[in-house]
Amino acid sequence: MSSAHSITASVNPPRAVFLDYPLGHTAGRPDDLAEQRHIMIDTLRALETIQVPGTIVPLRYRWSADESWKETAMRPGKNKTGDTETRDDRVARHAEPQYQLEEDRDDADPTCPTCVFPEG
Amino acid sequence: MATESGSSEPVDYIERTRSQYDALGYPPYAWVHNPDSPPFTPLSKPLDRSRVGLICSGGIYARGQTAFHFKDDVSYRKIAMRTPRHELRVTHFAYDLQDARQDPAVVFPARTLAGLADAGAIGAVADHAYTFMGGIYSSRKVREVLAPRLVAECVRDEVDVVVMVPV
Numbered sequence: 001m002s003s004a005h006s007i008t009a010s011v012n013p014p015r016a017v018f019l020d021y022p023l024g025h026t027a028g029r030p031d032d033l034a035e036q037r038h039i040m041i042d043t044l045r046a047l048e049t050i051q052v053p054g055t056i057v058p059l060r061y062r063w064s065a066d067e068s069w070k071e072t073a074m075r076p077g078k079n080k081t082g083d084t085e086t087r088d089d090r091v092a093r094h095a096e097p098q099y100q101l102e103e104d105r106d107d108a109d110p111t112c113p114t115c116v117f118p119e120g
Numbered sequence: 121m122a123t124e125s126g127s128s129e130p131v132d133y134i135e136r137t138r139s140q141y142d143a144l145g146y147p148p149y150a151w152v153h154n155p156d157s158p159p160f161t162p163l164s165k166p167l168d169r170s171r172v173g174l175i176c177s178g179g180i181y182a183r184g185q186t187a188f189h190f191k192d193d194v195s196y197r198k199i200a201m202r203t204p205r206h207e208l209r210v211t212h213f214a215y216d217l218q219d220a221r222q223d224p225a226v227v228f229p230a231r232t233l234a235g236l237a238d239a240g241a242i243g244a245v246a247d248h249a250y251t252f253m254g255g256i257y258s259s260r261k262v263r264e265v266l267a268p269r270l271v272a273e274c275v276r277d278e279v280d281v282v283v284m285v286p287v
Contacts, residue, residue, distance in 0.1 A: 001285050005130035012154040013284075014161070020130055024215040026178075026285050027232065030223035040232045040283075044167055044242065047281060053160035067127055074136040091213045097187035100209040100221065108186050114198040114248075115186045118265050 001026050001043055008056060016056040017046045021063045022073055035061070152259045164280055165243075172237070173246040173279035174201065175270055177254035178220060178227035178287040179212035187211050188253035194266045196252040198273070201230045201245045214255050215287050227287055246277045254287055 002008040003026050005018050019026060019039060028036035039059060046057040063069060099105045137149050163170070179188050182199045190213040199208075208224040210217050220227045230249050237245045250270055256262050274282055 001283065004133045004286075006132045006134040007151065008286075010134065010151050010153045012156075012158050014158040018130065022216070023133075023287055024178075024217065024220055025226045026287055027226055027229035030219040030226050033225075033232075033235075036225055036229060036232045037235065040229055040236060041241065043283065044172075044236075047283075048163060048167060053158045070127055070131045073131045074133055074140065091190070093190045093213060095189050095191040097189050098211045098213075099187045100211050100217075104183055104187060104209060107183050109184050112184070112186050114182075115195065116198065116269065117195040118269050 001039075002056070005056065012054050014053050015047055015050045017043045017059050018056050019059045019061060021061070022069050025063075029063075150259070167242050167281070168240060169243040170280035171244045171246055171278060172233055172242050173274050173277060173282040174228075174230055174233060174249035174285070175274075175282055176228045176249065176251045176285040178215075178251070178285070179210055179253045180220075180224060180228045180251040181209050181211070183207045183209065190253070190255070192256050192258055192261065193253040194256055194258075194261050196250050196266065196270065198248045199228075199230070199251055201247060201249050202234055203230070205231065212253065212255070212287065227285060229283070229285060233283065243280075246274075246279045248273075248277065250274075 002016050002018050003021050003023055008016050008018065019028075021029070028039045039061065042059050050057065097105070097108075099108075134151055141147070141149055180199065181187050181197050182203050185197050185199075187209070188195065188211060205224055208228065210220040210224055210227065225231045228249070228251065230245070233242070233245045236242050250273055252266060256266070
């Protein structure tokens with residue numbers, strides 16, 4: 001599944017579907033379980049039907065009535081409010097675990113058997 | 121080209137990253153580019169008899185697990201496919217997390233796949249999904265360290281196909 005057509009075309013996986021939604025919604029929109037289900041059914045159908053390696057099947061869903069979200073996507077200099085000078089809205093690259101909730105830090109099992117840290 | 125109301129063409133994130141890096145004075149980002157025809161394995165059985173796995177790169181972890189960090193983290197998490205949504209967390213440095221934190225299924229569609237298994241549309245879901253932190257700048261580490269481990273996990277889990285969900 002992909003929402004970044006150019007990147008997926010460059011990586012060139014054997015099979016792909018393309019959902020033209022903003023990054024962070026590769027499998028659908030939040031709490032729209034019916035659409036998430038349809039998107040996954042379409043994805044699995046593509047898995048069955050693609051015969052040519054490298055095919056990217058476009059899925060027929062639209063994020064919104066117009067395409068204005070594409071204007072600001074990954075353009076921090078032209079963000080939604082239009083009054084910001086920043087050129088980079090990514091956060092700093094910390095080497096420490098970045099918990100969503102502070103309480104997760106306390107809940108984390110220090111010996112976590114399902115957390116795998118490969119060597120290299 | 122895009123107009124004020126936007127283009128029907130996909131956003132070219134490679135081009136936008138290049139523009140952004142230029143503006144920041146960074147050297148161009150080296151995107152993975154595989155020009156050759158990819159390896160292709162036909163499905164071994166129909167989907168309604170297949171066990172389906174899931175691998176997601178959106179920085180998902182479950183409560184009780186160590187969170188990812190943001191600096192070329194090549195670790196991964198094994199998460200039960202039927203983990204309740206209130207125990208799932210999402211953390212990542214490079215995309216808007218608001219909707220993924222509201223409903224992790226938008227980047228981690230385990231619930232969706234489990235529902236399709238319950239309905240008989242697919243044979244089964246694997247017991248576990250695998251997640252990692254995208255935005256690893258070393259494609260060599262992904263190729264040589266992370267990917268082989270994930271493949272080995274999927275082989276061990278005896279999945280027939282895997283749905284991969286990057287962000």
